Amino acid sequence: MIRNAYRVLLVLWAGSLWSLALWVAPTLFFAQPDRHLAGLLAARLFAVETYLGMAVAAIGCALPGCWGDGGATLASCCKIKPRVLSEI
Secondary structure, three states, X not given: OHHHHHHHHHHHHHHHHHHHHHHHHHHHHHHOOOHHHHHHHHHHHHHHHHHHHHHHHHXXXXXXXXXXXXXXXXXXXXXXXXXXXXXX
């Protein structure tokens, strides 16, 4: 259930990125007579999209069903040794 909800969230994020890149940004440059303003607006939208992508990634790392064991796979990929609670 959690894995399916995360997949839906991931697909929604990817769709928003594609629509921003392929539809919204070109429309801004076409409709806005001032290209500088259109660039500023597009940059702000891409910045918001970046934060959205980081939030989706953080949710994916925190969910136990998405990385298999709650982020230990990510830690092993980055060569970070997870501490066992008994060692602390």
